[in-house]
Amino acid sequence: MSRPLAPDPETCRDPDGLLAASLIEAAERRLRPVLAPTPLVACSRGGWLKLESLQVTGAFKVRGAYNALAAQIERGDRRPVFAASAGNHGLGVAWAARRLGLPATIVVPTSASPGKIAGCRRLGARVVTAAEPVEGCATLAARWAAEQGGRFVHPFDDPEVIAGQATLGLELVATRPDVVVIPVGGGGLAAGVGSVLRRRGVRVVGVQAAGSDGVRRALAGEAAPSATMTLADCLRVAVPGRLSLPLCAAVLDDVVVVDDDEILRAMASLALEDRVVAEGAGAAAVAALGRVSGRRVVAIVSGGNLEPAVLARAAASAA
Amino acid sequence: MSRPLAPDPETCRDPDGLLAASLIEAAERRLRPVLAPTPLVACSRGGWLKLESLQVTGAFKVRGAYNALAAQIERGDRRPVFAASAGNHGLGVAWAARRLGLPATIVVPTSASPGKIAGCRRLGARVVTAAEPVEGCATLAARWAAEQGGRFVHPFDDPEVIAGQATLGLELVATRPDVVVIPVGGGGLAAGVGSVLRRRGVRVVGVQAAGSDGVRRALAGEAAPSATMTLADCLRVAVPGRLSLPLCAAVLDDVVVVDDDEILRAMASLALEDRVVAEGAGAAAVAALGRVSGRRVVAIVSGGNLEPAVLARAAASAA
Numbered sequence: 090m091s092r093p094l095a096p097d098p099e100t101c102r103d104p105d106g107l108l109a110a111s112l113i114e115a116a117e118r119r120l121r122p123v124l125a126p127t128p129l130v131a132c133s134r135g136g137w138l139k140l141e142s143l144q145v146t147g148a149f150k151v152r153g154a155y156n157a158l159a160a161q162i163e164r165g166d167r168r169p170v171f172a173a174s175a176g177n178h179g180l181g182v183a184w185a186a187r188r189l190g191l192p193a194t195i196v197v198p199t200s201a202s203p204g205k206i207a208g209c210r211r212l213g214a215r216v217v218t219a220a221e222p223v224e225g226c227a228t229l230a231a232r233w234a235a236e237q238g239g240r241f242v243h244p245f246d247d248p249e250v251i252a253g254q255a256t257l258g259l260e261l262v263a264t265r266p267d268v269v270v271i272p273v274g275g276g277g278l279a280a281g282v283g284s285v286l287r288r289r290g291v292r293v294v295g296v297q298a299a300g301s302d303g304v305r306r307a308l309a310g311e312a313a314p315s316a317t318m319t320l321a322d323c324l325r326v327a328v329p330g331r332l333s334l335p336l337c338a339a340v341l342d343d344v345v346v347v348d349d350d351e352i353l354r355a356m357a358s359l360a361l362e363d364r365v366v367a368e369g370a371g372a373a374a375v376a377a378l379g380r381v382s383g384r385r386v387v388a389i390v391s392g393g394n395l396e397p398a399v400l401a402r403a404a405a406s407a408a
Numbered sequence: 409m410s411r412p413l414a415p416d417p418e419t420c421r422d423p424d425g426l427l428a429a430s431l432i433e434a435a436e437r438r439l440r441p442v443l444a445p446t447p448l449v450a451c452s453r454g455g456w457l458k459l460e461s462l463q464v465t466g467a468f469k470v471r472g473a474y475n476a477l478a479a480q481i482e483r484g485d486r487r488p489v490f491a492a493s494a495g496n497h498g499l500g501v502a503w504a505a506r507r508l509g510l511p512a513t514i515v516v517p518t519s520a521s522p523g524k525i526a527g528c529r530r531l532g533a534r535v536v537t538a539a540e541p542v543e544g545c546a547t548l549a550a551r552w553a554a555e556q557g558g559r560f561v562h563p564f565d566d567p568e569v570i571a572g573q574a575t576l577g578l579e580l581v582a583t584r585p586d587v588v589v590i591p592v593g594g595g596g597l598a599a600g601v602g603s604v605l606r607r608r609g610v611r612v613v614g615v616q617a618a619g620s621d622g623v624r625r626a627l628a629g630e631a632a633p634s635a636t637m638t639l640a641d642c643l644r645v646a647v648p649g650r651l652s653l654p655l656c657a658a659v660l661d662d663v664v665v666v667d668d669d670e671i672l673r674a675m676a677s678l679a680l681e682d683r684v685v686a687e688g689a690g691a692a693a694v695a696a697l698g699r700v701s702g703r704r705v706v707a708i709v710s711g712g713n714l715e716p717a718v719l720a721r722a723a724a725s726a727a
Contacts, residue, residue, distance in 0.1 A: 131464075364461040364712030365462075366679050397725075400679060401724040401727060
């Protein structure tokens with residue numbers, strides 16, 4: 090029997106423009122025995138919160154990483170993996186690599202959160218810091234992967250990574266939302282989750298951080314922004330992906346942009362009214378809730394890894 | 409058909425010394441359609457966390473309050489309810505009273521957390537502040553209930569309140585723990601949850617805050633302490649109950665005492681490693697984890713309502 094091929098980014102979409110349902114079904118089969126569904130709780134601002142902050146590693150990214158690595162192994166490919174990440178993707182790849190027995194190297198910007206770097210190391214990954222923005226780290230990681238016979242795992246522009254994130258969409262449809270609000274950086278989460286939701290007729294609203302609204306601008310035909318520093322550091326992606334962008338175009342009904350003040354207030358209300366620790370990107374969807382209407386609106390709290398000083402600042406801002 | 413009588417604290421225990429199984433079954437029947445089970449997640453310190461911080465109102469107390477009020481109505485008794493509380497019991501009674509259509513009065517010490525007071529008001533309760541410790545507030549609330557034809561709902565020393573807390577034990581046994589660590593103030597949570605666990609052969613370890621370890625002292629035959637101020641303000645109970653104390657004696661295998669430094673460190677690690685906001689009492693069981701051994705240990709994070717300044721302090725302590 091011949092081994093399956095890696096899905097081709099050029100042909101991994103179904104005729105409806107969404108990520109192939111077969112890729113999402115395969116991801117669900119791989120992830121379900123390994124990752125428990127995350128909780129859905131009522132939000133003090135109205136609507137509901139999907140708590141990927143309580144996901145293993147503290148963020149949704151482990152879904153895509155685990156699916157990509159497990160699929161690789163199913164193809165008989167046990168190459169070491171390389172990733173670049175300011176945090177959550179690195180944690181996800183490190184966790185999945187350890188679980189699946191693959192060596193992992195994570196290239197992180199020197200500016201990355203020390204907590205996330207320490208977390209990658211604790212998970213057994215080799216961590217290399219580089220004085221580069223995350224895009225430069227990705228170039229390095231891809232080059233080292235090529236030189237050392239490894240596989241570069243893109244944080245969002247990969248069919249299997251996006252299919253892994255789509256499993257979150259399957260958990261959501263079981264809770265019968267009519268609108269889901271999704272933080273958008275590179276667009277991988279929205280591309281995957283949105284592919285599931287769209288097929289079920291659920292409205293999909295993306296949220297971007299002001300100054301890092303590359304997907305919104307690309308969809309509107311505007312020039313790409315220089316991704317500025319934002320509280321939602323995980324959303325700081327200048328250029329959306331070659332695969333994630335057309336998928337975002339197919340799934341997003343609307344894109345809302347929130348600023349750092351709104352994100353900080355959402356972090357504070359999540360912590361103090363909803364008892365949920367959310368990082369900036371994780372709070373972004375909640376920050377947008379006031380501008381989204383629906384019968385049953387779910388905001389994805391995409392992650393909860395943040396520096397002590399940021400949490401202290403959010404809490405103090407409410408005191 | 410005659411109406412059922414309120415359970416008698418003197419006779420509400422089964423021959424095994426534990427809270428009557430029939431009371432727990434009735435509580436489960438009343439609560440299950442109203443309160444969803446709370447999540448269980450892995451803890452970064454090892455073991456598992458039962459997140460009552462994500463319970464409606466942010467604490468387990470609503471279980472006992474709802475059961476007490478729903479049982480009262482089943483007896484054809486629609487008297488207004490009165491409670492005294494520095495916080496979570498008041499929130500629980502206010503929530504249950506609104507849901508069940510009973511007027512509620514909560515007497516709170518002037519020292520109570522402003523956030524919890526505001527929460528009770530938002531839930532439609534009449535809130536009266538009194539320059540008394542919570543024991544004095546209870547005396548006032550009981551007197552007003554008697555004068556105004558109302559019912560006083562004790563925060564822990566009531567068979568139906570304890571039976572409501574026991575429903576948390578039913579959720580726990582479904583997750584097959586071998587040890588459960590429970591914060592103990594007045595002992596109502598331990599009495600109820602422990603009654604369920606003990607019947608299933610699960611070990612029960614209580615945790616008290618240093619200076620407020622009235623249950624440990626009473627069980628050891630020592631004099632009652634004057635309950636001192638502690639970060640775990642919900643555990644600040646000087647005198648355990650007439651019903652809760654013998655139940656604690658029947659269910660507790662051990663009692664661990666933790667101090668404020670340990671509680672603050674547990675709050676910080678819960679927030680930053682586990683992305684969970686826990687109040688002092690909620691963090692106490694986690695603070696004790698290092699002193700409890702077992703194959704599958706679950707710590708009950710009993711609540712997550714805390715003042716912004718306390719969360720800021722915990723986060724800053726980790727910075």
